[in-house]
Amino acid sequence: MISNEIQRFYDPTFTVTEEYKESLPDLQNGPASLIEGANVPIQQVGISNFKLPLKFRRREGEPITLEASVDGYVSLEMDKKGINMSRIMRTFYKFQDKVFHLDRLEDILKAYKEDLDSQESFLRISFNYPMLMDSLRSGMKGYQYYKVQLEGRLDNYNQFQKYMHLDFEYSSACPCSYELSEHARETREVAAIPHSQRSVANVTVALKDEFFVEDLVQICRNALKTETQVMVKREDEQAFAEMNGAYQKFVEDAARLLYDELDSYNSIRDFVVRCVHMESLHSHDAVSRICKGLPNGLR
Ligand SMILES: Nc1nc2c(ncn2[C@@H]2O[C@H](COP(=O)(O)OP(=O)(O)OP(=O)(O)O)[C@@H](O)[C@H]2O)c(=O)[nH]1
Known part of the structure; x- marks a missing residue:
C-alpha cells in the first residue's frame, strides 16, 4: 500500500527480490508511443568516457596495463524508445581481463549487437601509451607518452x-x-x-x-x-x-x-x-x- 506520507529514509538492509525487480518501471523498453520527437532510427547511442584499467598488447614483451577511456555505441531502430544503457558497460566488462588489440574490438562489437539487439555497433578506446625513447647522443632514456585511440565499427552486414x-x-x-x-x-x-x-x-x-x-x-x-x-x-x-x-x-x-x-x-x-x-x-x-x-x- 502506498502511504501518503513519504519518508526521507534510506534502508541499507533492503534487498531486491525477483518479484520486486519485475515491478520496476522499464521505460527504455516501453512502446513507441513513449518516443519523444521524430520516430526515426538513431545512428549512435551509448556511453562515452567510462574508465577502467586494460591490458594492451605491445609489439615486444609482456602486455602493459593502462588506464583506458571507452566510448561504446550502438544503433537504435525506429519504434524503439531506448537502449539498455548499462549493457554497454556490462558487456565490455566481460572482456576486461583479455589482452586488448584492434581485432579484440570485433568480439566486443559482436557482443554489443547481440546484447543490445542492434544493427550496428561502435567502439573507441583511448589511452596514453608509454614507449622508452633514447636520447640523441648522451645515451640516456626516458618515457615518451603517446595519445592513442583504437576504434572499431561493425555494420549491419557484420x-x-x-x-x-x-x-x-x-x-x-x-x-x-x-x-x-x-x-x-x-x-x-x-x-x-x-x-x-x-x-x-x-x-x-x-x-x-x-x-x-x-x-x-x-x-x-x-x-x-x-x-x-x-x-x-x-x-x-x-x-x-x-x-x-x-x-x-x-x-x-x-x-x-x-x-x-x-x-x-x-x-x-x-x-x-x-x-x-x-x-x-x-x-x-x-x-x-x-x-x-x-x-x-x-x-
Ligand atoms: N536508454 C537510456 N537509459 C538511461 C539514460 N540515462 C539514464 N539511463 C538509465 O540507465 C539505467 C540502466 O539501464 P538498463 O541497462 O536498461 O538497466 P536494466 O533494465 O536494469 O538492465 P537489463 O537487465 O540489462 O535490462 C536505466 O535505469 C535507465 O533509466 C538515457 O539517456 N537513455
Missing part, C-alpha cells in the same frame, strides 16, 4: 572496420625563416634565429592487417625525423638543433612527408592526417590536412 589514431608531437623549423636568418648574417652580420615550434600530427589510419602502436610511431618518426625529446643533456640539445637544421619543414611538407610514408605500408588501407604547427611567429596556428581518401574511406 563488416568490421578498424582504425588507429595517434597524436605525434614534433618540432618544425621554418625553412623560409632559416634562409632569412642566414641572409641577415651574411649581408649585414646580424644574428637572427629562425622560428620553430612544437607541432602535432593527428594521424588516423584505416587498417586491414595486424598493426601495433609502435608501427605508427615508427612511421611518424621516419617521415618527420624531429620528434620532441624526453631526456636532454647539452650534447642532445645540440644534436636536436642540427637535426632541425637538416629537416626543416613547412606544414605542407609535414603532411606530404607523412603521406609518402603511410602510403608505403601494405597494412594501411586508408589514412587522414592533420598537422598543426603552433607557430612562434604568429598568434595563430598553421594547419594542413591530407588524406589518401579512397572511395568509402577516410576524408
Whole structure:
C-alpha cells in the first residue's frame, strides 16, 4: 500500500527480490508511443568516457596495463524508445581481463549487437601509451607518452572496420625563416634565429592487417625525423638543433612527408592526417590536412 506520507529514509538492509525487480518501471523498453520527437532510427547511442584499467598488447614483451577511456555505441531502430544503457558497460566488462588489440574490438562489437539487439555497433578506446625513447647522443632514456585511440565499427552486414589514431608531437623549423636568418648574417652580420615550434600530427589510419602502436610511431618518426625529446643533456640539445637544421619543414611538407610514408605500408588501407604547427611567429596556428581518401574511406 502506498502511504501518503513519504519518508526521507534510506534502508541499507533492503534487498531486491525477483518479484520486486519485475515491478520496476522499464521505460527504455516501453512502446513507441513513449518516443519523444521524430520516430526515426538513431545512428549512435551509448556511453562515452567510462574508465577502467586494460591490458594492451605491445609489439615486444609482456602486455602493459593502462588506464583506458571507452566510448561504446550502438544503433537504435525506429519504434524503439531506448537502449539498455548499462549493457554497454556490462558487456565490455566481460572482456576486461583479455589482452586488448584492434581485432579484440570485433568480439566486443559482436557482443554489443547481440546484447543490445542492434544493427550496428561502435567502439573507441583511448589511452596514453608509454614507449622508452633514447636520447640523441648522451645515451640516456626516458618515457615518451603517446595519445592513442583504437576504434572499431561493425555494420549491419557484420563488416568490421578498424582504425588507429595517434597524436605525434614534433618540432618544425621554418625553412623560409632559416634562409632569412642566414641572409641577415651574411649581408649585414646580424644574428637572427629562425622560428620553430612544437607541432602535432593527428594521424588516423584505416587498417586491414595486424598493426601495433609502435608501427605508427615508427612511421611518424621516419617521415618527420624531429620528434620532441624526453631526456636532454647539452650534447642532445645540440644534436636536436642540427637535426632541425637538416629537416626543416613547412606544414605542407609535414603532411606530404607523412603521406609518402603511410602510403608505403601494405597494412594501411586508408589514412587522414592533420598537422598543426603552433607557430612562434604568429598568434595563430598553421594547419594542413591530407588524406589518401579512397572511395568509402577516410576524408
Ligand atoms: N536508454 C537510456 N537509459 C538511461 C539514460 N540515462 C539514464 N539511463 C538509465 O540507465 C539505467 C540502466 O539501464 P538498463 O541497462 O536498461 O538497466 P536494466 O533494465 O536494469 O538492465 P537489463 O537487465 O540489462 O535490462 C536505466 O535505469 C535507465 O533509466 C538515457 O539517456 N537513455
